Each structure stands twice: as C-alpha cells, then as structure tokens.
Amino acid sequence: MVKLIYIVVFGALIWLGLLQIRRYLKYRKGGDGLDAATTLASRIVPCAHCGVHIPEADAISHRGQFFCCKKHRQLEQG
Numbered sequence: 651m652v653k654l655i656y657i658v659v660f661g662a663l664i665w666l667g668l669l670q671i672r673r674y675l676k677y678r679k680g681g682d683g684l685d686a687a688t689t690l691a692s693r694i695v696p697c698a699h700c701g702v703h704i705p706e707a708d709a710i711s712h713r714g715q716f717f718c719c720k721k722h723r724q725l726e727q728g
C-alpha cells in the first residue's frame with residue numbers, strides 16, 4: 651500500500667516537472683500571451699500603497715510600482 655502511494659506521488663512529481671519544462675520552453679520561444687501571463691502569475695508583488703501581496707498578473711503596475719487595485723494606485727499618485 652505504501653509502495654502504491656510512492657508510485658502515485660513520484661508519477662505526479664514527474665508530470666508536474668514535465669509541465670514546468672514544457673511551459674518554460676514555450677515561454678522562451680515567445681509562446682502565446684496566455685503562457686506568459688501564467689508565468690507572471692507565479693510572481694508575488696507587494697502593493698506600493700497598502701503592502702498587501704498579490705500575484706503580478708493581478709496587480710496594476712504604474713511607473714515600476716505595483717498596486718492591488720485602481721483606488722490604491724490613484725491614492726498613491728495623489
């Protein structure tokens with residue numbers, strides 16, 4: 651039974667590894683925008699106003715700074 655769990659976990663790890671490699675290769679080739687967005691989603695950035703951490707893909711970037719929402723971007727700009 652324990653052996654079966656090892657096989658399943660090992661298989662899942664290989665599968666995830668292959669997915670990452672495939673995604674990376676596609677991204678390097680300049681793949682489509684969707685994959686680039688998925689890669690960005692893995693990066694977490696803090697909001698320049700309130701400091702809450704959000705995925706870069708969901709963040710609003712302005713002049714090299716990131717914000718969690720439009721309201722905070724406006725508040726920071728004055």
Ligand SMILES: [Zn+2]
Binds near residue numbers: 699700718722
């Ligand atoms: Zn914020």
